[in-house]
Amino acid sequence: MTNLTRLTLLAAVSTSLFAPPIPSPLSLMPWPKELTAQPGFVAITGNFSVSITGPGAGDERVQKAMPRLAARLARQTGIPIPAVSPVSDKDAVLVIVVGEAGHSGAQKLGDNERYSLTAADNHIKLDADTPLGTLRGIETLLQLVRQTPNAPGFSIPNVVIHDEPRFAWRGLSFDVSRHFMPVDVVKRTLDGLAAVKLNVLHWHLSDDEGFRVESMKYPKLQELGSDGMYYTQAEIRDVLAYAANRGIRVVPEFDMPGHSTSWLAAYPELGSGQGPFHVIHEHQEEPTSVMDPTQEWTYEFLDRFIEEMAELFPDEYFHVGGDEVSPKKWLGSPRIRAFMQEHKMANAAALQAYFSKRVLDIVTKHGKHMVGWDEILNPDLPKTTVIHSWRGQQSLWSAAKEGYQGILSAGYYLDLSYPASYHYSIDPMRAPALPTGGPVTKNGPVPGTPADLTAEQSKLILGGEAATWEELASVEMMDARLWPRLAAIAERLWSPESTTDVASMYRRLDATSKWLEWLGMNHRSNLSLMRQRLAGPYPQQPLDVLASLVEPTKGYSRHAQLYGIFSPLNRLSFSIPYESDVARNFSNSVDEYLAAPKDRRNGADLRSRMADWAKAAKDVRPMLENQSVLTENLPVADGVAKLCQAGQDALTYLEGNNSAPVGWKQKASTSIEPVVNKRIGDLLIQIASGVQKLVEAVPGK
C-alpha cells in the first residue's frame, strides 16, 4: 500500500464538525508502516483460540503474553475469554507464527520488531520474525477490536498490516527521584509503553532529591539518600522481568557528577566542597552540589557501585547523566583548582570531560556502553558512547557527525505542559519547525530543515525518549502526565516520517486515551477523583466543565512557586489534563466558522458551546466560594464568563443581523485582554485565543 492510499484512507476517516462521528475501526497508534483495510471481519467470541508455531513458539515472552491477551480481550469486549490454550492451526482463530527464538540473554538494542497481521476468512494470522515482533503485533491486534457493525458483538476488521519501527530506541525517561513512584505505577507504565510500542524505560533513579535503589555495597545511599522510599533489589528484579516480558529494555540512570546531592548526603566524602550535604526537598535557585572528580576515592566508589548496578541491570546500556554540572562548585575549591592547573585543564568543561572519561572506563570495564546527556560530548570520548540530547537536535547531529550514536529528548519533555501536537512535530531528523510549545496548525507543521547528515551518519541517530521530571507530579497525577500525550511521541518514533497528519493524530489519540484506561492507566479517572475531592459536597459537573477549558501554565513557570517534595499537589491545576481538547476543538471550529461564516450551523454550534461554558462558570461559583482550596480560581470563572460574553456578542455581529456599535471591538478586546495568553494563578484559559479570533473578525473598530 502506498503512502498516498494510506493518506486517502486517513482523510476518509477524519471527521468533519457536523457529520455524526463516524465509527472508525482504524484508531491504531502508532500508525503502522503499511495498512490495507478490507471488507468483513473476524468475530471475537468466547471461543477465541490460538495456535503458536515456528521456531520461536516456545519463547517465554510469547507464552506469557497469551494469558494477558485473553484477559485484555475479555476486558475490551466484556466477554469471558478463558485463558487461551494452544490449539492446532486449523482450529485456531488466531494463528501466531514466530520466525525464530529470541537470542539468549537480555533484549538488545536493534532486535527485530517486524510483524505482519492479516485478518481474513474468519482467521487472524500474526507472523513475526522474532518473539519481540509477536509482542508488537499483539498490541496492534488488540487496538483493532471494536463492536461489529450490524451484528451484535465484537470483532476485528479484515485488514493486512506490515509493520516495523522507524527507530530502534523508543523510550521514556522516567524520573522517580523528585517524587518516588511505587512499583505498581512503574508496572502499569510499562503496560502503557508496550501498548504504544515503546521499547525503553530509561529509569532516572537518583538525583538531588532522592536515591531510589537499594545498594548492598553502599546501603547509606538509600538509607540517608532517600526519605525511606526506594526500590529493593528484589523489586527491581521484579520490574525488570515485567519489562522483559513486554519487550522493553530498562536502562538505569545514575546521574553524576551533578544532580548527586542524595549520594553526598550519604557519603559526603564524595562531594566537592564541605559537607554535610542534605537531600534536597525544595526548588533551588542555586546550583546543587557535585561530586569531586579530583579524588581517586570517587572512582573507587563508583567502580564498586557501578559493578553492583551493572550486575543488577542486564541491559547493555548504562546512563551516567552528566547534565547541568555547575562549574561554580568546582572552581570555588582551591584544591580542585590546583588539580586543574596541574593537569592543564582550561575550564570546568575539561574537568567534566576528564570525569566522563574515567567513568566511561569503569562502565566499559563492567561490560556496558555508556549513555550520557549531551554535556558529556567531548572529542576525547570513544565512539561507543551514546549522546542523549536534551538541548536540541543540533547537539544530536553534531555528535553524529563526529561518529557518536545519539537519542533525542529535546522537544519531548512531558512535564512542561505542551500539547501533543508540539511533541508530535519534533522529529529527530529535522530541525523543529515551531517555536517551543507553540501552536501547530491543524494540517501539521511546515517541515523543518532536514538534518545535514550522510546516510552513514543518519544511522547513528538511534531514536528518542520522551522525558518526564517529577518535581510537580505525584502518584495521583502521574498517569495524566504521561497519557495520552506519550502515545503521540511513540508514533513519531515508530511510524514512517511521513505520518504527520495532526487531525488524524488527535482523532486516534482520543481513542487511545480511552482504551489506555482499560489497560489500567488512570489518567482520566484519577483526575476526576481529584476534582471530586476539590468539589467536596458540591455537584462536580460545573467544575469539570471549567477544568476542561484550562491548562497548567507552560515550561518551568510553576516550579519555583509550587515545587517541594512535601508540598501539597492538590490544587485545580494538578487535577486537569495537560492539554485541553475542548479548547483545541473550539479553536479549530472558530477557524472553520470564520472560513465560512454564512454556515449558520457553525455559528449556532459555537454559541451553544459558549452558553454551556458560561452556565458552568456561573454554577461553579458557590463551590469556588466555599471550597477553600478552590477559592483562588474565582478569577478563572470570571475570565471564562467574560470570554463567553465577548464571544457570543462577536457571533451576533458576525452573523450580520446587527453591526457592532462603534467602540465595541475595542471594549471587548480590552475586556478579554487580561486572560488571553495570560496566566491566572498557574492556569491558562485556553479557549481565550478562539474567542479573540472571533472578536477580531468583527468588522469595524
Added chain:
Amino acid sequence: MTNLTRLTLLAAVSTSLFAPPIPSPLSLMPWPKELTAQPGFVAITGNFSVSITGPGAGDERVQKAMPRLAARLARQTGIPIPAVSPVSDKDAVLVIVVGEAGHSGAQKLGDNERYSLTAADNHIKLDADTPLGTLRGIETLLQLVRQTPNAPGFSIPNVVIHDEPRFAWRGLSFDVSRHFMPVDVVKRTLDGLAAVKLNVLHWHLSDDEGFRVESMKYPKLQELGSDGMYYTQAEIRDVLAYAANRGIRVVPEFDMPGHSTSWLAAYPELGSGQGPFHVIHEHQEEPTSVMDPTQEWTYEFLDRFIEEMAELFPDEYFHVGGDEVSPKKWLGSPRIRAFMQEHKMANAAALQAYFSKRVLDIVTKHGKHMVGWDEILNPDLPKTTVIHSWRGQQSLWSAAKEGYQGILSAGYYLDLSYPASYHYSIDPMRAPALPTGGPVTKNGPVPGTPADLTAEQSKLILGGEAATWEELASVEMMDARLWPRLAAIAERLWSPESTTDVASMYRRLDATSKWLEWLGMNHRSNLSLMRQRLAGPYPQQPLDVLASLVEPTKGYSRHAQLYGIFSPLNRLSFSIPYESDVARNFSNSVDEYLAAPKDRRNGADLRSRMADWAKAAKDVRPMLENQSVLTENLPVADGVAKLCQAGQDALTYLEGNNSAPVGWKQKASTSIEPVVNKRIGDLLIQIASGVQKLVEAVPGK
C-alpha cells in the same frame, strides 16, 4: 446528646431543592450513636502526627493501621503525609488511647467495638476500650475530613462522638462460586467493609458452579470442581490476615448437602443418585444434585475436609449452608428411601435434620459453632447452632423463641437490584413495613410490627448480613453491585434503631459513594469504562444520561435469560448503577412541585431536567443504531423521549396558562403506559413514575 438534638441536626443539614447545596461535614455513615458538633476545627497538614498509649497500644492491628491512616489522609487531602511515627502525647495531633490489648487468638463475635472521638483545641483524641474500637474510630475520623471553610486546606470539624454498634454480627455474605472473584477484589471489598464498620465477611466458597478453595486432602475439589479459578491456601491466609488487621471476622461457608454439584463433579461417590456430575455453568430450572446423607463415607469425607478447613479458618463460626435442598433427588433413590424407612424418617426434612445433626457433630468436634441457612432449623439441633435467615424475619424470631441465635439476610440481597431505601427499611427486630423492593417515602418507612420477643430472646438476634449472589456479576461490575447500597445496610446494623431518616441516609450515601472510590472501590469509575466500551467512538455523554434514568429489572427476572458462567455480561443493563439517583430525585421533586405547583422555579427546574433528557435521548440515537451491542436499547431512548414529551406537556397544563385539550390526558397516559413500571428488555425507565404523577395531576380527562 439526645436523639432529638441529633435529629434536629440532621434536619438542619438536609438540603432543599433550590438552596445551594450546603456543604455539611457530617456525612458519617454509619451514623454514630451520639454526636455533638462544635464550632472550630483541627487542621490536617503535612505535620500530622500520632501518639498511641494505653495497654493496647502495641496491638498489631493498631500498629498496622497507622501507615494506612497516613496514606488515606494523603489521598483525601492531596497533602503528602509521611507514614506517621509515634510521638509524645503533647506533640501529637492525634492522641490514641487503647484501653486494653486484644485477647489472644482470633477476633471473636461480640468483641468490644466502642470508641469515643473528640476533636477540640487543635487536637483529636480517639479513646477506645480495645484495638477493635480504635479501628472503628479511625474510620470515623477519616470520614470527617473535608476542606476547611474559609481557610485553604483540609481539617476535621470539632466534634464529640461516642459510638458503639447496635448489633455484634454485621456482615456481607459473598458468593465467589457463580463468578470467581480474585484476591484483589476480595481485599478491596474488605477495605470497604471496614470503612462502613461491617465486621464479618461470610465467604460463600462453594456452590454448584465452582469449588473455590484449595484442599490439600481432597485436591480434586478444586481441580475438577472449578474452572481452574480458586484460592490457594496461601491466598486464603493472606486474605484472612488482611481481614484480621481490619477488624473483620471471616466465616467460611461450604454449602451442603444441596448446592454441592462442584463437590460431586470431583467426588461423585458423595452424591445421591448416579454420576457423573458436572459443574454447572448455566441457569437451571431443575433442582441441582445433593449429597447422599445415608452413607457413612459422606461423613468420613466431611470430617476430614472440615478438619482441614477448620484449621485454615480461625473463626469460631463455620457455615454449612443447608439451603434449598431438593427432596426429589433423595426420594428418587430407592436406597435412600429404604434408609429413611429404616430410620423412621417421615420426609426429606427429617433426613436433612439427620444430616445437619451429623454435620454439627463434626463441626463441633473441630471446635466450631455451626451456622446454617434457616432450612436447617429443627428442634433436634443443639442451641449452639446459629440460624441464618434468608426467608424472612419470622424464621429468625421463631428460632430465637426456641433459643437459637440468629442473623438476618432476608431483605438484604444486593443482587436483586432493589434500592438502598428498601434495604434500609429492613430491621432484624421489626417486620418489614413495605412490600419487597417497594417504594419508600422520602420520610422513611412506616415502622413495621416489632418482634414479639422477650428481652432474653431479643439478645439472640445477633445481627445480619447483606448478601450477594454472583450469577449476574463479574469482576467488572462487582463493586457497583456492592456499593454504595451496602453502606445503607451497614448503617442499619450499626446505628441506633431510631436512625431511619431516608433523606439523610441518601445524602450521606452520596458522600459515602464518592469517598469509597478514594479507598479503591471502582463502583462508579468502572461502570463508566463499561459504558465507554459500549459507546466506542461516539461521545459517551448522552449514553451516560440515558444510563442515569434506568435500572436493571428487579428480583430474579434476569437470571433465566442472562445467566451463564461464560455469558457476556457486557450489555447496558450491567453498566449502570443498581439504583437511579436521578430518577429518585426527580420523583421527589415532582412530589414537591405537586405540593406547591405555584412555585414556578420548581416547574422550570423539572422542565429543564426533562429537556436535557429528551436531548440525550435524541443525541444517543446514532450511537444506539451503530454500536451493535447497544442497538437493543433503541426502545429505551424512544421511551425516554415519550416520557419527556408527556411530562413537559403536563407541566404546561399544570402551570395553567392553557388547560389540557379534552382527551389529552387519556392520550398521554396511553402513550407512556408501555414504559411505566414495565420492563424494556432487562431495563426499567425509572423516571416514568414521576412523569406519570405529573400527567395524572393535570385537571380534566
